[in-house]
Amino acid sequence: xxxxxxxxxxxxxxxxxxxxxxxxxxxxxxxxxxxxxxxxxxxxxxxxxxxxxxxxxxxxxxxxxxxxxxxxxxxxxxxxxxxxxxxxxxxxxxxxxxxxxxxxxxxxxxxxxxxxxxxxxxxxxxx
Amino acid sequence: xxxxxxxxxxxxxxxxxxxxxxxxxxxxxxxxxxxxxxxxxxxxxxxxxxxxxxxxxxxxxxxxxxxxxxxxxxxxxxxxxxxxxxxxxxxxxxxxxxxxxxxxxxxxxxxxxxxxxxxxxxxxxxxxxxxxxxxxxxxxxxxxxxxxxxxxxxxxxxxxxxxxxxxxxxxxxxxxxxxxxxxxxxxxxxxxxxxxxxxxxxxxxxxxxxxxxxxxxxxxxxxxxxxxxxxxxxxxxxxxxxxxxxxxxxxxxxxxxxxxxxxxxxxxxxxxxxxxxxxxxxxxxxxxxxxxxxxxxxxxxxxxxxxxxxxxxxxxxxxxxxxxxxxxxxxxxxxxxxxxxxxxxxxxxxxxxxxxxxxxxxxxxxxxxxxxxxxxxxxxxxxxxxxxxxxxxxxxxxxxxxxxxxxxxxxxxxxx
Numbered sequence: 001x002x003x004x005x006x007x008x009x010x011x012x013x014x015x016x017x018x019x020x021x022x023x024x025x026x027x028x029x030x031x032x033x034x035x036x037x038x039x040x041x042x043x044x045x046x047x048x049x050x051x052x053x054x055x056x057x058x059x060x061x062x063x064x065x066x067x068x069x070x071x072x073x074x075x076x077x078x079x080x081x082x083x084x085x086x087x088x089x090x091x092x093x094x095x096x097x098x099x100x101x102x103x104x105x106x107x108x109x110x111x112x113x114x115x116x117x118x119x120x121x122x123x124x125x126x127x
Numbered sequence: 128x129x130x131x132x133x134x135x136x137x138x139x140x141x142x143x144x145x146x147x148x149x150x151x152x153x154x155x156x157x158x159x160x161x162x163x164x165x166x167x168x169x170x171x172x173x174x175x176x177x178x179x180x181x182x183x184x185x186x187x188x189x190x191x192x193x194x195x196x197x198x199x200x201x202x203x204x205x206x207x208x209x210x211x212x213x214x215x216x217x218x219x220x221x222x223x224x225x226x227x228x229x230x231x232x233x234x235x236x237x238x239x240x241x242x243x244x245x246x247x248x249x250x251x252x253x254x255x256x257x258x259x260x261x262x263x264x265x266x267x268x269x270x271x272x273x274x275x276x277x278x279x280x281x282x283x284x285x286x287x288x289x290x291x292x293x294x295x296x297x298x299x300x301x302x303x304x305x306x307x308x309x310x311x312x313x314x315x316x317x318x319x320x321x322x323x324x325x326x327x328x329x330x331x332x333x334x335x336x337x338x339x340x341x342x343x344x345x346x347x348x349x350x351x352x353x354x355x356x357x358x359x360x361x362x363x364x365x366x367x368x369x370x371x372x373x374x375x376x377x378x379x380x381x382x383x384x385x386x387x388x389x390x391x392x393x394x395x396x397x398x399x400x401x402x403x404x405x406x407x408x409x410x411x412x413x414x415x416x417x418x419x420x421x422x423x424x425x426x427x428x429x430x431x432x433x434x435x436x437x438x439x440x441x442x443x444x445x446x447x448x449x450x451x452x453x454x455x456x457x458x459x460x461x462x463x464x465x466x467x468x469x470x471x472x473x474x475x476x477x478x479x480x481x482x483x484x485x486x487x488x489x490x491x492x493x494x495x496x497x498x499x500x501x502x503x504x505x506x507x508x509x510x511x512x513x514x515x516x517x518x519x520x521x522x523x524x525x526x527x528x529x530x531x532x533x534x535x536x537x538x539x540x541x542x543x
Contacts, residue, residue: 032139080221080222084223
């Protein structure tokens, strides 16, 4: 659980644009919660690589999300504090969405692998 | 609870606490220097601040001995104030807005210069012409943005770095938008490209609830005249002053009074109420002036009418009162009462443009006029107004010298 969460946080951190509000928030969470440092750093490097690969997807994804329900996003993104995140910019919204989604997917994959698949393989081998 | 690194949490809270209090101590050195530097850069002139006192806990900023030098004439200053006190509403910073509950300006001194076209500027005309490609509003906006940025508690924990914003993905070059910033020393604009959802701004970004001015002195420099018209000891208050009056439901209200001239008994009193909310245009301006020494003001009127140059006014004291009112975009008919005491003036007929008139002289008389203000198209030149409007006058002790050869039969019709 700790390894999966640390790696996912690292990926999200690496995918987020450096120095933005959300980047600092995730960094704060990484520091406050007892994360697995090695997994976090591995995830961070993976995230940076993913960022280079997925770069071209940020703008169209963000635009698609924002245009899907303009009224909702206008109302939500103009709320206090949220307005500082600049999520009304297509590229930032897309970047954040892909970063969080990638983090969640990687977390789920590692969690399933470590807690469901690997124990089953161990049981099979032991039998 | 085992999940949390408590020493890290303590360290972060401690750092925030230290940052919170240390700002007060650093305000007069670091923040003052920054303020001077960025203000000077934004206004393209030298701005000096004697003392800066920032209190985050009270959310107040106090500036003392402020001096803004004219960019062209370094020996001349455009603005000077003994103290400016600003008290902000911190909660509004979280909404990316700047609300000043109170702004007080004490013992200020402003020099206003009239341009050839009759506009008034804080800077000298040369400096004004140089800066015409960058309106003052943009400069003020940049200073306010910088101030809001540096007073913003959110920014203390999450500073957005310039290079990060520049690194944003560039895919659509057709649509782009710009954000002004003063963080970068070399370039002052960051450019975002791509799609941006326009957020609703149904409120003003900048609002001053109460702006108090105490003991303000203004020197008005008429065009091409070196001796100023002095407005002294001005006191006033402006309420609900906002950057977007159309989005703010409360009207802007203004009250001001002061004296004209250094030693004269002349005074003025103005009150105004401007309501522009939701496309409304309701304006009420009440004014009264008394004992204004007319020859001083004549040079100020020169850019607006040629009559001022024709009339050689030696003396005269103007007293006037009236109301100018616009309701739902239309002028409400009213009148302005004017009276001139001890009026002595001369004009040569040829200059007036009447061939039959040799000269006109009025000596030591009083003149009364009730000038109508109606919903006809407003006149920007007095002579047009004189020609098209019938205004009532009473003149005593006047002398007309005319050329009999050029007289028509109907010369004195309507006069006698």
